[in-house]
Structure formats: structure tokens, C-alpha cells
Amino acid sequence: MINYPNGKKSVPAKSVPHASASRRGMTLESDINQSNEYYLSTGKAVIHKKPTPVQIVHVDYPRRTAAKITEAYFKVPSTTDYNGIYRGKYIDFEAKETASKTSFPFSSIHPHQIEHLRQVLLHGAIGFFIVRFKAYDETFFVEAAKIIPHYLDDQKRSLSYKWFKEEGILIPFSLSPSVNYLKVIDQLYF
Amino acid sequence: MINYPNGKKSVPAKSVPHASASRRGMTLESDINQSNEYYLSTGKAVIHKKPTPVQIVHVDYPRRTAAKITEAYFKVPSTTDYNGIYRGKYIDFEAKETASKTSFPFSSIHPHQIEHLRQVLLHGAIGFFIVRFKAYDETFFVEAAKIIPHYLDDQKRSLSYKWFKEEGILIPFSLSPSVNYLKVIDQLYF
Numbered sequence: 001m002i003n004y005p006n007g008k009k010s011v012p013a014k015s016v017p018h019a020s021a022s023r024r025g026m027t028l029e030s031d032i033n034q035s036n037e038y039y040l041s042t043g044k045a046v047i048h049k050k051p052t053p054v055q056i057v058h059v060d061y062p063r064r065t066a067a068k069i070t071e072a073y074f075k076v077p078s079t080t081d082y083n084g085i086y087r088g089k090y091i092d093f094e095a096k097e098t099a100s101k102t103s104f105p106f107s108s109i110h111p112h113q114i115e116h117l118r119q120v121l122l123h124g125a126i127g128f129f130i131v132r133f134k135a136y137d138e139t140f141f142v143e144a145a146k147i148i149p150h151y152l153d154d155q156k157r158s159l160s161y162k163w164f165k166e167e168g169i170l171i172p173f174s175l176s177p178s179v180n181y182l183k184v185i186d187q188l189y190f
Numbered sequence: 191m192i193n194y195p196n197g198k199k200s201v202p203a204k205s206v207p208h209a210s211a212s213r214r215g216m217t218l219e220s221d222i223n224q225s226n227e228y229y230l231s232t233g234k235a236v237i238h239k240k241p242t243p244v245q246i247v248h249v250d251y252p253r254r255t256a257a258k259i260t261e262a263y264f265k266v267p268s269t270t271d272y273n274g275i276y277r278g279k280y281i282d283f284e285a286k287e288t289a290s291k292t293s294f295p296f297s298s299i300h301p302h303q304i305e306h307l308r309q310v311l312l313h314g315a316i317g318f319f320i321v322r323f324k325a326y327d328e329t330f331f332v333e334a335a336k337i338i339p340h341y342l343d344d345q346k347r348s349l350s351y352k353w354f355k356e357e358g359i360l361i362p363f364s365l366s367p368s369v370n371y372l373k374v375i376d377q378l379y380f
Contacts, residue, residue: 045313067264072258072259083274085282088280090274119236125275
């Protein structure tokens with residue numbers, strides 16, 4: 001696990017030491033997808049990213065076998081991006097990265113996603129956020145129950161980096177899985 | 191619940207009495223979506239259909255705010271269409287309808303989907319199929335564990351209507367939810 005003293009916030013991303021040099025330039029999404037593939041292939045969990053929701057308007061059939069979508073639009077997601085099952089529990093989370101060095105803006109989370117997480121928590125889910133501060137290459141696990149009240153507070157538009165250092169749990173990097181968030185779930189829930 | 195004697199297999203769909211005349215022409219997908227909305231709005235369960243997986247190749251930006259997808263292709267799904275949480279349990283299923291009066295063909299299920307269901311069952315999921323025989327307007331709930339061995343049997347290409355009558359559970363129709371599959375889950379798992 002990489003830890004930075006709080007005073008070192010201005011360290012540029014390039015000079016931050018990585019667990020693996022080959023990780024450089026990897027997005028949070030590709031890290032999580034790689035981790036989920038690892039979990040699946042080792043029989044540890046079944047967690048998938050949902051497809052991007054798209055409104056399909058027109059489809060061409062140039063050949064009998066190949067349908068080509070020629071007009072479609074991105075839709076606002078009504079749920080989070082990731083869900084699945086781990087140790088018998090329903091898992092549900094959203095992953096976001098920010099370029100900001102000081103705070104995570106709520107504008108990147110849709111109200112539908114907050115409502116969805118609130119609902120699944122009521123039914124006994126393990127619901128959370130994975131938030132990466134790219135400037136520090138730090139990836140935090142935060143329980144949804146901790147973020148929801150702040151999001152619903154009209155006075156708040158973001159959560160500070162400091163808040164994540166205090167309330168979140170730094171997810172350890174490794175070669176495989178690159179973002180080992182199940183390790184945090186083991187600590188918190190089992 | 192509608193029950194037909196086994197001998198009445200040739201009854202045309204039009205003459206089958208419905209719980210509601212307004213249901214006529216509803217697809218299984220729209221019935222399940224309506225049921226899931228009902229479950230969500232009444233706080234009973236959180237179960238969603240996943241978006242159709244699409245490979246996006248080209249996106250135009252005619253205006254700053256509106257992205258238009260101009261080239262995309264359908265992808266083979268790597269999981270089932272529906273998942274979520276009910277009474278603390280992870281729920282995962284695939285829904286299919288067939289026009290056949292005699293059998294349900296395995297060709298409509300992707301091998302990936304069978305493998306996915308096999309995996310989630312190992313982790314403690316409630317995994318199943320909802321299969322509708324359109325000719326009889328009968329919708330069956332079948333545990334995934336019952337279908338998987340038949341699917342993996344190279345000699346088998348389908349399961350007979352008779353098999354569903356014997357091994358499946360007829361899902362009751364109602365106005366809302368139109369396909370009350372959670373009632374069957376209550377009976378089988380709780």
C-alpha cells in the first residue's frame with residue numbers, strides 16, 4: 001500500500017512511485033475491469049461492468065448476419081456501473097476518477113445512481129464508491145452510506161481530498177488484481 | 191393461475207383467456223420490466239435489465255452537448271440480462287420466449303450465459319430462467335441448476351414443453367406485477 005504524508009499534495013503524478021511501472025496510464029475503469037477478470041478467473045467473485053446504456057434509433061442490415069447501428073444516443077444511467085456477487089452478498093458500486101487535487105465533485109454522480117445505491121442498501125447490499133484522485137494515483141474505497149448524506153445535502157457540491165483520506169480506505173495496488181477492492185470488503189464486512 | 195390440460199396443446203393463443211385483456215401483445219421483456227418497476231416502486235426488490243451490449247465504433251458531435259453514435263454493433267452478451275437484490279439475496283436470470291408449441295431451443299441461450307449462471311450459483315445466487323411459450327401464453331420459472339446440465343449435454347438441443355410443465359413452475363399473471371416471479375422465489379427459497 002502506498003501512503004503519502006498529507007503535506008505532499010503537490011507531488012506531480014509522474015513522480016509518484018507505482019507498484020508496477022506498466023500500470024502508468026491505466027484508467028480506473030481498465031484497472032477495475034482487470035481486477036474483475038482476475039476475481040472471475042480465480043473463482044473469487046462474479047462482478048461485471050454493465051454495458052453503456054444506449055438508445056438505439058436506427059439499425060441497418062447491410063448483410064443478413066451483420067446488423068449495423070447507424071443512429072444511437074447515450075442515455076443517462078439509471079443504476080451504477082458495477083454489480084455482482086461476492087461471498088454470497090450482492091455487491092453494487094460506482095467508480096469515478098477526478099483530476100482535481102483538492103476535491104471530488106458531486107456533478108460526476110447522477111442522482112439516479114445515489115437513489116439506486118440507497119435502495120440496494122435497504123435490501124442488504126454491500127454498496128460503495130471507488131474514487132481515484134489521479135494527481136496522487138490514490139484510489140479510495142468509500143461506503144455508499146457515508147457519501148449519500150453529503151450528496152443529498154444541498155449545501156455541498158463536493159467532498160474534499162482530506163475527507164477521503166479520513167473517511168475512505170486506500171485500496172492497495174498490486175499487479176493482479178490491480179485494484180484489490182475485495183480485500184477492503186473482507187476487512188469491513190466479514 | 192391459468193392451467194391447461196396437457197391434451198389442449200393446439201389451442202390457438204388468441205382464444206386463451208388472459209388475466210387482463212390489455213396484456214395482449216405484451217412481450218415477455220415488457221412484462222418483466224413492468225414487474226421490476228412495480229417491485230422497485232413498492233420497495234420489494236431492486237432488479238434491473240442490463241443495457242444491450244453495444245460496441246461503439248464512431249461518435250459524432252454535431253453540437254457540443256449532443257453526442258450521436260453513428261457506427262456501432264451488437265455484442266454477444268457475457269452475462270444474463272437481469273440481476274439485482276431481493277431479501278438480501280443476489281438475483282440473476284435470463285428471460286426467453288419461444289413461438290414453438292413443443293419445445294424450447296437451446297440455440298437462444300449463449301454459452302456465456304450458462305457459464306455466468308453456473309458461476310453465480312457457486313457464490314450463492316438465486317439463478318433461474320423465465321421461459322414463455324407464446325402459443326399458450328404460459329410463463330415458467332425454472333431454476334438454472336435444472337437447465338444447466340441439459341444445456342451442457344451435447345446430445346440435447348432443446349427442452350420439451352412437457353419438461354417445463356413438469357419441472358418448471360407456472361408464474362401467475364396479474365395486472366401488477368404482470369409476471370410475479372418473486373412469488374415463486376418466496377415459495378422456493380424462503
